[in-house]
Structure formats: structure tokens, C-alpha cells
Amino acid sequence: MEGFATLTSVVDNAFKQAAEDSGMLLGQELTIGEADRIATNRQTYFCDMDDLCFVAEITSSGEFAGKFYTVIGLRDAICMSGYLLGIPPARINEKRRLAIMEDDDVDAFSEIVNQVVGSFNSIFQPAFTNKVHLKVAPPQKFIPETTEITETEPVPDSEYLLFRGRMEMAGQEMGYLDLLIPAPLAELFDPPEVVEEEPAAVAVESDAESEAAPGADDGADESDVTAGEEAAVTVSQAAxxxxxxxxxxxxxxxxxxxxxxxxxxxxxxxxxxxxxxxxxxxxxxxxxxxxxxxxxxxxxxxxxxxxxxxxxxxxxxxxxxxxxxxxxxxxxxxxxxxxxxxxxxxxxxxxxxxxxxxxxxx
Structure with missing residues (x-):
């Protein structure tokens, strides 16, 4: 798929940051590999799913307004919540095998998702010059062939860009962290390159226009340079x-x-x-x-x-x-x-x- 190089780079960095932050929170080294980028739609994505998962809605506010979604498998959620709660590894493995997720696990996993989106914020905001702020809703369980699919659930019917990163944790077989971004929102984050057509002919300036233009341009350039220098100083000081x-x-x-x-x-x-x-x-x-x-x-x-x-x-x-x-x-x-x-x-x-x-x- 062509394009979206900037957005892909931001998502890769967000995955990396989320893994570092979550690993520290869980007391376990966690990594998330570079994202594969796939064009998909709601029907294809959820019809191909054969295991339970959690879907969390992320609201993007600011100049890049919209909603996208993160999806994590139920057994991965049980594993991460278990480490956060201090459950012995043997019991975590048993709960994963039997797909047992208790109320404490759900609460713990919700806080992990909050942490992940907080990590996303720390990458998305500077990447898009603070024109975006992300906020997550509590994750909802999706059960294939059981959960009813409606106009808006588990996600709205739309074309999506799927960013998929493999999670790895020592001693555990982990799945993927998926990010589903609607195509229109992806284009807000990373607009497609516009190729301008060359003009058919170049107008010839009159002598009077040629003489007047440099003076006007010089004034505009001086103003632009001054504003640019001030902005650069402000950014440099903040950084x-x-x-x-x-x-x-x-x-x-x-x-x-x-x-x-x-x-x-x-x-x-x-x-x-x-x-x-x-x-x-x-x-x-x-x-x-x-x-x-x-x-x-x-x-x-x-x-x-x-x-x-x-x-x-x-x-x-x-x-x-x-x-x-x-x-x-x-x-x-x-x-x-x-x-x-x-x-x-x-x-x-x-x-x-x-x-x-x-x-x-x-």
C-alpha cells in the first residue's frame, strides 16, 4: 500500500513507547515489533477473527478529530492483567488456557489500556505539533459468532488501515496489538501527496510589475524570517x-x-x-x-x-x-x-x- 509513511513511523514509535511503559508497569520486559500495515474493512477483519478479544475506542480530538480502535486478544489481556495484579505465572497460564477473566482482571486491563493510550499520546502529540489529543473508552469484549455486529459495534462499518505489531514477553506466547484507523482519519494524519500540474504557459511581467515586485517581496520575506526566527526560538526553548x-x-x-x-x-x-x-x-x-x-x-x-x-x-x-x-x-x-x-x-x-x-x- 502506497503512502502513509509518516503515520506508519508514528505508529511504530507509539508501539515501542507503549511496550516500554507497559513493561515497566507490569515488571516484565515487553516488546512490540514494527507494525505491518494492511488495508481492510470491518467485515473482513472481524469475520476472520477466531478468538475472543477486547476492542477499545480511542477518540482523537483537536485538528485531527475522529475515532480509531485498538484490539488485543483476551488471553493476552489475561496475561498482562495477571502480571499487574501480581498473580503467580503458573496461575496466569492456567487462566489463559481456560480463558478465565475475573472482575479484578478487567479493571487491571482497563488501566493497562489507559497506560498504552497515554504512551500513544506522548508520541502522537509532538509528531503532529500538539494538534491531537487521544482519550480512550473502557475496552469492550468481542466474541466471534456471538457478539452482535451493528452499524457502530464493535466498530463502525468503514474502510480501515490496520497496523499490527507482534507482542513478545519472556516465557509467554503473545499475540498482536492491532490498531484500526478509518481511512479518512488516516488521511487527516498523513495527507496523500498532491502532484501539481505545471502551468501551460508562464505570463510575462511588464517592466512596471518587475520593478515593483522585489520591494514588496523583500518586506514580506523580512516579516516571514522574523516570525520564523521567533517560532524557532520558542520551539528550541521548549525542547x-x-x-x-x-x-x-x-x-x-x-x-x-x-x-x-x-x-x-x-x-x-x-x-x-x-x-x-x-x-x-x-x-x-x-x-x-x-x-x-x-x-x-x-x-x-x-x-x-x-x-x-x-x-x-x-x-x-x-x-x-x-x-x-x-x-x-x-x-x-x-x-x-x-x-x-x-x-x-x-x-x-x-x-x-x-x-x-x-x-x-x-
Whole structure:
């Protein structure tokens, strides 16, 4: 299939980022291979399906408005949710074999899908100069030959571009991560090249027009160059910003993080959990938050929710840190906006790897 080279590259990068982020969340190395791109339609795609799966609707808002869909096999969903919940591998394999997915598994998988689309956002937004924002709805189960196919379910009847990446995880036989993008939306993301026809004849300018044109062009060029230089400076400043906001009540932990991040060339800004976060963010340039919490109670989660509400358009990554993480605490942290977690006491190399990962993707 010709065209869509830009969109394919973005999807490949999004798959790679989603694998890295999800692998850290699950505590298991996960990779997603480069996507195969296939032209298909709803009937062909779902009629060829012979196993249960989950379909999640992703809404793209902004200048590239529309909906597309990610599809993951049920057994892969059971596997990933099991690792997030800390279920022993032997039990995960048994649940996969018997296709057992309990309520906790469904909740955990929903948070994994949120994480995946958050990773997509971190790639799509800079690739399309912040003209797109992605938001995902809870995944729905599709059972071949059982689930009713309607005008809009499980996806609208349309022509699609299918991007398919193979998932791999040590010790597990994994399937594919599929992305179904309607053809009209794909063309918004990556418009087909327009070949302009050469004019049949070139008009000959009069002497008066020839004399007047350079002066007018010079003025326009000077204005354009000035505007371009200003835009370049703004973009350069934003790209070079390495500000990291540290929100931590423990003075020793806060000092440790500040000194370590500064030694790595970051610009740490520090405050306690009760600080005026709106005022801090209003200074601009913050690209990531390291949030040190106590025990995952409502006060801690309220801080995370506040950060997310103040930075909706920026999709500011939050790394949440605590001395102990239970299964429910991890789910709650991801649900309320954390992109990753760290177990205290802080290990410098662990902090560096996670901070750099998100700043590199931003």
C-alpha cells in the first residue's frame, strides 16, 4: 500500500513507547515489533477473527478529530492483567488456557489500556505539533459468532488501515496489538501527496510589475524570517527545558532527588505535597512530576488528580513513588494519572532511567 509513511513511523514509535511503559508497569520486559500495515474493512477483519478479544475506542480530538480502535486478544489481556495484579505465572497460564477473566482482571486491563493510550499520546502529540489529543473508552469484549455486529459495534462499518505489531514477553506466547484507523482519519494524519500540474504557459511581467515586485517581496520575506526566527526560538526553548517538579514531604528524600537530578543536568523544582501546584506550574517549563506519596490514601491521590486536571492539554507525565505498593495501590495510582511507579528508598539509576524515558518521549 502506497503512502502513509509518516503515520506508519508514528505508529511504530507509539508501539515501542507503549511496550516500554507497559513493561515497566507490569515488571516484565515487553516488546512490540514494527507494525505491518494492511488495508481492510470491518467485515473482513472481524469475520476472520477466531478468538475472543477486547476492542477499545480511542477518540482523537483537536485538528485531527475522529475515532480509531485498538484490539488485543483476551488471553493476552489475561496475561498482562495477571502480571499487574501480581498473580503467580503458573496461575496466569492456567487462566489463559481456560480463558478465565475475573472482575479484578478487567479493571487491571482497563488501566493497562489507559497506560498504552497515554504512551500513544506522548508520541502522537509532538509528531503532529500538539494538534491531537487521544482519550480512550473502557475496552469492550468481542466474541466471534456471538457478539452482535451493528452499524457502530464493535466498530463502525468503514474502510480501515490496520497496523499490527507482534507482542513478545519472556516465557509467554503473545499475540498482536492491532490498531484500526478509518481511512479518512488516516488521511487527516498523513495527507496523500498532491502532484501539481505545471502551468501551460508562464505570463510575462511588464517592466512596471518587475520593478515593483522585489520591494514588496523583500518586506514580506523580512516579516516571514522574523516570525520564523521567533517560532524557532520558542520551539528550541521548549525542547531544551529539563524542568522536573519534585513534590515530596520528606525533607531528606526531597534533597536527595534534587541533588541527584541537578547532577544529571535537570532543573529540579521542589515543594511539599501541600504546595500551590497551580502557581508552580504557572511559571512554565515543567515537563515531568516526581510525586512522593505516603501510603496511597485519598490525600495522596488528590494531589495526582489535581496535577492531571491542571495539565490536561500537556499530558504531563507523573511518576508516583512510595515505600510500599500493594496490588490495589498500583491500580489506584494508574487510574488517577500516574504513568509509572517507583519503590522507595529512591535508587538513583532507577529514577534517572524513568525520568529520561519520559522526557525523551515528550
Amino acid at each position: 531544551s527545558s529539563r524542568k522536573v517538579l519534585i513534590l515530596e514531604d520528606d525533607d531528606g528524600d526531597r534533597q536527595l532527588l534534587r541533588e541527584f537530578l541537578a547532577s544529571r543536568g535537570y532543573e529540579p523544582i521542589e515543594a511539599g505535597l501541600d504546595a500551590d501546584i497551580r502557581e508552580i506550574l504557572a511559571t512554565g517549563g515543567v515537563r515531568l512530576v516526581v510525586l512522593g506519596i505516603h501510603n496511597g490514601d485519598d490525600r495522596d491521590m488528590a494531589v495526582c488528580i489535581k496535577i492531571k486536571s491542571l495539565t490536561q492539554e500537556e499530558a504531563l507525565p507523573i511518576i508516583m513513588c512510595a515505600r510500599e505498593w500493594t496490588r490495589s495501590a498500583v491500580l489506584k495510582a494508574v487510574k488517577y494519572g500516574a504513568r509509572d511507579i517507583i519503590v522507595k528508598p529512591y535508587q538513583p539509576e532507577d529514577v534517572a532511567a524513568k525520568v529520561e524515558k519520559f522526557l525523551r518521549a515528550a
